[in-house]
Each structure stands twice: as structure tokens, then as C-alpha cells.
Amino acid sequence: MQNIPQKIVQGKYLRHKKNFPHVWCPGCSNGIVLGAIIRAMAKLEWKRSNTAMVSGIGCSSRMPVYVDLNTLHSLHGRAIAYATGMKLYKPQMNVMVVTGDGDATAIGGNHLIHAARRNIDITVVLINNYIYGMTGGQYSPTTPTGDKATTTPYGNLDPTFDICKLAMGAGATFVARSSAYHAIEANNFIRKGFEHKGFSLVEIISACPVIYGRLNKKGSPADMMRSMKKNVIPQKSYDKLDEKQRNGKMIRGILQDIDKPEYCEVYDELVQSLQNKKGNK
């Protein structure tokens, strides 16, 4: 599929009925992530009818309506729980969750850690833009301490989540981070997440120039891209920095990639063993 022009690949996976133009603001990174997801699916030649995209509520969660898959735009924070039901019932289906920082780590934090613990074969693409964009710019669990949001007029007091560490701590077997600036890398990480058997989380640092950017004087969309280039760095570069320089920097790369029994397979083994027992009787 590599030789097919990109336009055709995207056209195949997008819906053409009345859904465009999309809801995202100019300069938003969500489109880059959507492109990366589509390229990853195309590379793996995933069949559209056998692929599901589930989301919760928020800017990133509006993504499913644009792709021609089995799509579910569920409740705020609950996407992973819906996806768990879908995957467990139909393990042959490819199930991905598209979610944001607020959706997945605030209201949906419980579902995130427990899906990671079960190691159920779902890929979570988490678009981290540091803010609740859909509701107009309230602070999220990833808004950097001191930053402005409409509910932190004096600066954010909260310490922040490191989402990748959270997922690894909960037992996720594939964890990676990239940014919308590093689009090709993001594309590859998402593909690897799709290929991985077990729970995978790919965090994409993204830009929200219209709300987060404006509130915190981050400049134009291009400026925010440049700051992603500067601040989302590989482990090697990070190690070279001293404590002070590390402030505001994030590590990109594959942070966890291990093999553990996958939940649906373990369940199927149980079913098999019970049915063999019955057969032997």
C-alpha cells in the first residue's frame, strides 16, 4: 500500500457524508494525529469493517465521526470501558480509543489504569494538549503547574500527571510518546501500538494554539510546533541535561514494550479448558 498516493489512502478511510468541514480550530494538532492513525491503518492494511474507533468527550473525541470505521462517540471518560466491552465480546475486531488528557486521565483515569492492568488488546491514542478545549480552556491533569487556564486565573496550582509513567505503573505493555511535530515518528509509534498484542498507549503531545496557546502566550501554531520540537526530546538528549534544564522537557520514544498474556486470549483459554472438561465427562 506504500506506493498508493496519500490522498487516496486517506480518502478510503474517511467518511464523505456531510461530516466535513471538521470542528477543529485552525492550527489544532488533531488533524495530524488523525492522519497518522489513517496512515498506520493503511500500512497494516486493516479492514475498515473489522476496525473500531471509540472515543469519549472532548475535541480529540470528535475524531470517530470522520473515519469510515465502526465508530462510537461515547460518554466523557468512558471510552476505554466501552472499548473493553467491544473487544472482549469481539476479540477479532481491532479496537482503538482516541482520547484526550482530560478525558483519559481525569474523569476516565480509573478505566485507563484498569484496562492497562488487564492488558486487554486496545490501543489508546491519547492526544495531550494540556487543556479542556471543548469547554473553552479549563485546566486538566496535564496543564503545567503555573500555567493559565480559564479556571486557573492565578496560575495552575496542581502538580501534573506524567501519563506514560501512569500507564506503565498500571501495567501497560506498550507505551510510547511523541508529538504532533514529530509526525512521522508519531505515525510509526501508533502503528507499533496497533501491532502490539496487549494494552498499548501512545501519547501524542499536541498544540492547542487557539485556547491553551492564547491563554499562555505561546505564539502562533508554528511557534507551538517549534516549542514541541525543542521540548519533546529523546531519552539520550534528556539524560545530557541537568536538573534545571529538564524543566518543561518531555521524553519521546518507546518507553515500554514487553510481552505479557493478553486478556481476551487468557479468557479464551479458560473457555477452551472448561469446554474440554465438559467434553471429557
Next chain:
Amino acid sequence: MAKKTNRSVLMQGNEAIAKGALAAGIDFFGGYPITPSTEIAEIMSEELPKIGGKFIQMEDEIASISSIIGASLSGAKAMTATSGPGVSLMAEGIGFAKMVEAPCVVVNVMRGGPSTGSPTKPSQADIMQARWGNHGDAPAIVLYPNSVLESYQLTIRAFNLAEKYRTCVIVLSDEVLGHMREAVTLPNMKDVNIINRIKPNIPPEWYKHYSKNPKYISPFASYGEGYRFHVTGLAHDEYGFPTNRADETQELMDRLKEKVTHNLDDIIQVEAYRMEDARSVIFAAGISSRAAKEAVIKARKSGRKVGMLRPLTIWPFPDAILKKYMNNVRRIYVPELNQGQLINEVKRVMGSIWNYTNTKSHSIIPIQKNSGQLITPDEIVNIMKEKK
């Protein structure tokens, strides 16, 4: 004589609900432990893997309802079981299931509330929660058995109604009904009517997930079958795509309502007991109707013309049936284990027939208890005597 009749077995109410779900063809159960419903999940965890069905204990009730909706949209016959506090947490998900028309069954084994309340005591205080628990307007189909056998039957019926009308159906039970044991003879499976969702037989490109239908029952596909559709809790058009258009939103809301209100005869079940010449009626549901029936028998022995009406379908409320029987009736007693939920519905319906507030001849009399104990037949009989 049939060669093989099922033997009578001693069975608990919760067990009967689990058996009913299995008879109805359940293949996905997502749940979270809560007294007094836990036996249902325990039985499911043992039985479902044996038949290749899926059981999962989720991290909370919100996740439970979410998982069963996800499974239902993928084609499963799905159920969860909980009690009042769990239903409170599931409220948003129940509304979602109704909005996106995902068939599923939620069992609420009622206990004393509000809050943690009395976990090991019966209550009937979630009758209004079952109707209005989710935000926004949406019809509710709620069934309430009064025996162990009926717990089995109505669970099957709940699945049938859910699949037929594409909605979340709630089965109410209570702590006593769930834990008491009765001898029951389960029917042969060939005598049990099972309804499955109608699958579309048109090409995917013609498919509309929410197509209009004069009978409000349209075929619908599941995920992974080649019909790629969108599901959203936002107001949506026939394809399932979000809409802001006033006409499409109104049409959706009307259809959600009318698919229930146009099929009341199919959905509503009411038991009428000794109603032929009744001048007084006990209107009771669930566990309280057991005492009500006994009270009718006792009162009849002393020559009173008393009958009982018992809704097996609590919601939609059986307005028409109540009106049909009430021409000769002067008094309605409403025993219930709450501070007055069913009685307000009875007043609403009778208000259009009687001007009962101004006349001494007609009255609607509450018999209410919140102590965690049941209403006894004698308590009902004594109140009837006072009102003579």
C-alpha cells in the same frame, strides 16, 4: 403427558434472574459487586465461560454499564446487575443506551436508601429512579416481578423487549425477592419465546442505523458485520451522525418516545385479581403485592369486595388499564416500601376520572413503610377496616 417435565427446584430470586438471563441467550455480563445483587454476578461468572459467553468484573458501575453497551453495539445480549447506589452511578450510561438505542438489561435489586442506606433490607424506593434516573427525556421500560418464578420470566421478557425496542430495559427486584427461596418449575426451553434483534438485509451503502419505521422497530446492524455506522450520544440523524438541525432533533426525540407509547399493549402487563366486582382496590407491585393478595383473600372472607391490581410493567405506567377497572371503585389502597412513589402515579391517573380531593366517597389511601421491613397483610386489612 409430556415425557420430560422439568422438576421443581428450590431457587433464590437472584438465581432465577441469572437463569432467566441465560435462558434469554445472554452472552455478555459486566458487573460490579454490590449487596443485595451480587449472587447474579457470581452465577454469571461461573456459567458464562462454560458456554463461551463473556463475564467481566469491571472497576466500577460506570464501567459496567459502559462495557455492556459496548458489547451490545457489537452484537451481544448484555446485562448488568446492581442495586440503587450502582444505578445512580449508571444513570448517565442508561441514558446513553436509550439515546443510541443499544439493547441492554439492567437489574436493580432494591435496598434501603438514600445513599448507603440499608444494604441488607428491602425497599421499593427506586421506582422513580428507574423512570427518571437519567437526565433528559427518554421513555423507560421497567419490569417488576413478585416471585422467584416471575423473576425468571420477566428477565427473559426484559431481554425480549430490549432487543425488540432497542432500548435499556430495567428489571426491579428487592432484597427479599432476591434472597428468598421458592419452589419453581422452570419451563422447557422450547416453550420459551426468545426475541432477537432483526438484522438488516440491505447492502451497507443503503444502511441507516436509525431508519424510521411505522412500527418503530427497525432492523439494525452490529459492529464488525460490514455495516460501518456511527454511534453518538449527541442528537443525531438517521445515519447516526451528530446534528444541530431542529427538525432532525425533534424527529429523533419523538421517535424515541413513540416507539414505546405506540406499543403500550405489547409492553404493559398487569395482573388483575378478584377485580370483577371490586369496590376497593389494592394497587401494589413487587414484594408488597404478595401482602396485598393475602389481604384481598382475608378481606373477601369477611365479605368485603376487594380486588388487587398489580403492574408487572411499572413503566410505562398502565394508565389505560387502571382507568378501565376503576369505574366502580371507590377506594384505592397503595402499599409500598417508600414515601409515596406509585401513589402519585395513581393520583395522576385517577385525577382525570375522580374529583377525589373534594369527595368523601372516593379516596386514595397510602400505606407506606421505610423501616426496612415488609408491609404485612394484616396491616393492610386493618387500614381497610378503619376506612369503613
